[in-house]
Amino acid sequence: MMTPDAIVIGAGPNGLVAANYLAQAGWSVLVLEAQARPGGAVWTEESSLPGFHHDVGAAFFPFGPTSPALRPLDLEGAGLVWRHAPLDSAHPAKDGTCAAIGRDLEASKQNLGEDGPAWEKLARWHAGTRDQLLDALLSTLPALGPMARFGPANLLRLAAVAASSGRGFAERTFRTEAARRIVPALALHTDVGPDDPFGAIVGFMLAMLASSGGFAIPEGGAASITRALLKRLGDLGGVVRTGTRVARIVVREGRAAAVVTEQGEEIAADRAIIADTSAPALYLRLLDPGVVPTPVAESMRNFKHGFGTFKMDWALSGPVPWSCEDATRAAVVHTGDDLDDLARFTAEVRRGALPRDPYLVIGQQTLADPTRAPAGKHTLWAYSRVPSVAPGGWEKVKQSFADRIEARIESLAPGFKERILARVIVTPKDLEAMNENLIGGDLGGGSAQIQHQLFFRPMFPYYRYRTPIRALYLGSSYTHPGAGVHGACGRNAAEAALRDEG
Known part of the structure; x- marks a missing residue:
């Protein structure tokens, strides 16, 4: 390949999306990936037993079929098939109650009982505004045009949600404890607890997406998304080189001009370099300290990461025997007995303790995609939020904490342990080794708390994908709008580069 117009550092989903948009505009693009395979955390492996296909990171995709950044790429035309379970999100508790929501409005209303009308009001509002809302939330800030299309009244309604804690919104909106735990439990996909100020919006958006696009599951595993992005890029002439770690970015006369690999190869870029890396790695490792403004470097040294993640995968002899019937039909199951249980869990993680009865996000992919396991068998995927560093080290405590996770599932699904054929444990340290953007097992590209969002992601004033270096852009989940395979x-980083080049 001759000198490319653009180099993209990292072949995770954001890097591959950026490369596709640049290639669609006619640019020649080279993607350099440090690992031996592309995809980052969007990949699938037979990690437990032969024939059982487990997603190594992201596993269900509320933005997948609906994102305005992905839809123009027509990944379905490149072979991607989305599957759905009958329900999208179930929330069983030890008292026997089980709230459940999904794309089927009538089923959701029936499940929520006296809170059905309140849910219907929210879901119908979202159904009528979803595309405008996603365009506004996922566009480059300040997104004045998309915000105007969303409309002032809808903005005010959304702002009222954003001004609430998860607990405040839930108690104001719903009557039953079962319904009240939905939004705060969904917020704990990140590091936002039920009592955090301005914390409702994260869980609210996931709940609304469950009601429309649903928690979609790619047939064959998350790697199918990566393969579709690679096919689209290959068709456009883009090139991906794996096993090629970028050691530094060369800056000449204030402009990003080239990269140097760990093997010592210098590769020039004629127009732009886009980094699908963590913000701290870009500013503190890839760039010479002399070209990074002191306030930027200081901000990166104090960068706020989200919770760590402890993940498990199981090969099962049959489906999970949930006591709650709705949980047997849900793509994702969330454990959390009530708001106080979720608050207790959050406090334990924040003080550096391993949760004694961990909140869990549990993925049941084989309910919708039986190709992932041998006939009659099932996979199970789950994670809990944890401190990045475990007391005594992860090697010492990982087996006992995995037992705690299994005990919580067993309390909601008696007989679960008897169906385990094999289990795989993935600690925060393991996640970072797989994908160095997941620093300390942080899945979100930094904290999702409000003070680290919008104009402060990753820092002000560099929130519009440009950096202090001309022709250098940051296009990872460390930028707005953050985590989620959207x-x-x-x-947005690619579009910034294209605008700057006219």
Whole structure:
């Protein structure tokens, strides 16, 4: 390949989306990936037993079929098939109650009982505004045009949610404890607890997406998303080189001009370099300290990461025997007995303790995609939020904490342990080794708390994908709008580069 117009550092989903948008615009693109395979945390492996296909990171995709950054790429035309379970999100508790929501409005209403009308009001509002809302939330800030199309009344309604804690919104909106735990439990996909100020919006958005696009599951595993992005890029002439770690970015006369690999190869870029890396890695490792403004470097040294993640995968002889019937039909199951249980869990993680009865996000992919396991068998995927560093070290405590996770599932699904054929434990340290953007097992590209969002992601004033270095852009989940396989961070960075080049 001759000198490319653009180099993209990192072949995660945002890097591949950025590369696709640049290639669609006619640019020649080279993607350099440090690992031996592309995809980052969007990949699938037979990690437990032969024939059982487990997603190594992201596993269900509320933005997948609906994101305005992904839809123009027509990944379905490149072979991607989305599957759905009958329900999208179930929330069983030890008292026997089980709230459940999904794309089927009538089923959700029936499940929520006296809170059905309140849910219907929210879901119908979202159904009528979803595309405008996603365009506004996923566009480059300040997104004045998309915000105007969303409309002032809808903005005010959304702002009222954003001004609430998860607990405040839940108690104001719903009557039953079962319904009240839905939004705060969904917020704990990140590091936002039920009592955090301005914390309701994260869980609210996931709940609304469950009601429309649903928690979609790619047939064959998350790697199918990566393969579709690679096919699209290959068709456009883009090149991906794996096993090629970028050691530093060369800056000449204030402009990003080239990269140097760990093997010592210098590769020039004629127009732009886009980094699908962590913000601290870009500013503190890839760039010479002399070209990084002191306030930027200081901000990166104090960067606020989200919770760590402890993940498990199981090969099962049959489906999970949930006591709650709705949980047997849900793509994702969330454990959390009530708001106080979720608050207790959050406090334990924040003080550096391993949760004694961990909150869990549990993925049941084989309910919708039986190709992932041998006939009659099932996979199970789950994670809990944890401190990045465990007391005594992860090697010492990982087996006992895995037992705690299994005990919590067993309390809601008696007989679960009897169906385990094999289990795989993935600690925060393991996640970072797999994908160095997941620092300390942080899945979100930094904290999702409000003070680290919008104009402060990753820092002010560099929130619009540009950096202090000309022709250098940051396009990872460390930029707005953050985590979620929506591709918006990569698309927006690519569009910034294209605008700057006219």
